[in-house]
Amino acid sequence: MVGNTRANSKGLPSQELLDDLCSRFLLNVPKEDLESFERILFLMEQAHWFYEDNSVEQNPSLRSLSFKEFTVLMFNNCAQLRPYIRYLDDIHREFTDYKFSIPVSGAIILDDTNERCLLVKGWKAGSCWSFPRGKRGKDEEDDHVAIREVEEETGFDLRGLLKVGDHLETHLGTQRLRLFIIPSVSADTAFAPQTKKEISEIAWHRLDELVPACDEMITRSVNGLKLYMVAPFLKPLQTWLSTEPALIARKSDPPVKGTTVWKAKPSIGDGGESSTSKVPEPKLVDNRPGKTFRNFRFDYAEIVKAAESVFSAC
Known part of the structure; x- marks a missing residue:
């Protein structure tokens, strides 16, 4: 069983577990x-999620482990990937750029007064x-x-x-974001994420409290929330709502307040960030990679034969 695989004294995954994840x-x-x-x-991301979850x-x-720490271990564990550890920073940077070019879709869910929208907060400490x-x-x-995704x-x-025509779209850099508008959802609806360690909180937020604090500070609301993606x-x-007479916000008295509808239970190590201790840097090999692995092949027998414990000296 993966859960029974012994870790080393620093809590890092064993050779056996890394081999299993590679396989x-x-x-x-x-x-x-x-x-x-x-x-x-x-x-690697899928392997990392499996390891964490x-x-x-x-x-x-x-x-x-952070994703970067995890990839260092996996690259060092795999004989075919080990020569490229030296360039892992560049590989990560290109990967991040690539991910931010992939179109994103989601939904703006409004409550039954259409005065509040549903927002989610990421898992890691400091998430927007x-x-x-x-x-x-x-x-x-x-x-x-x-x-x-919703x-x-x-x-x-x-x-x-969902109505395909009812959507808003914008671009952040090279990434296209399209959000479908879902109005008049009951505020009593039960919400809870279906994936582990991705969402830390789900809440209804008043639209009028999400306006930017000032024109130069578009990533924070008047109440200090980080809203780069909002x-x-x-x-x-607001323009879309004003063109839909049947959906104009039904003012309530007293005004409906924002409220959290789901929040992860705090536990040790659930802050979303790994320990501040660093994964030891492996011995580097000077062998520049190209952009792709078009002739890449895994030889599992070679991996097993050549693999050595990353932290055997610890």
């Missing part, structure tokens, strides 16, 4: 998934609030992305409520 997520995949570093790091949860002696949303998969339609992040099913949609949303 699960990197060895038995279609050839096209190993043709570029970007796609390899997408597989399953291995760490089942084995308290294991330490939570945002509308529930996520990246589009290959050949996936925007409305399908919104349905999938359900994963809030547990709410948009099927039968602010660009606020004025277009």
Whole structure:
């Protein structure tokens, strides 16, 4: 069992566990998934989620790791990837740039007064609030992305409520964001994320309290919330609502207040950030990589034979 795999004295995953993660997520995949570093790091992300959600949860002696720390360990563990550790910073930077070019879809969910919207807060300490949303998969339609991501992040099913024409769209840098407007949802609706360690809080927020504190400070509301992913949609949303007479906010007396509808239970290590101790840097090999691994092949027998404990000296 993965949860029973022993960690070393510093709480880092054992050679056996790293080999298991490599086998699960990197060895038995279609050839096209190993043709570029970007796609390899997408597989690494899945391995990292599995490690955090399953291995760490089942084995308290294991330490939570940042994605960068995790990839250092995985690259060092795999004989075929080990020569490229020297360039992992560049690989991560290109991967981040690539991810921010992928279109995003989600939903602006309004309550039954249409005075409040539903926002979610990320898991990591210091995360911003945002509308529930996520990246589009290959050949996936925007409305399908919104349905999938909203359900994963809030547990709410948009099927039968989403109208393809009712959406707002903007660009942040090279990334396109499309949010479908879902008005008049009961404030008593139960919301809860369906994925682990992705969302820390779900809450209704008043639209009039989300306005930027000033024109130069568009990422924070008057009450101090971080709203980088929310602010660009606020004025277009008010304009859209003003053109829908049946959806004009029904003023309540007293005014309806913002309220948290779901919040993760705090526990040790759930701050979303790993320990401040660093993963030791492995010995570097000077062998510059190209942009892709078009001739990349895993040789599991070689990995097992050549693998050595990353932290055997610890």
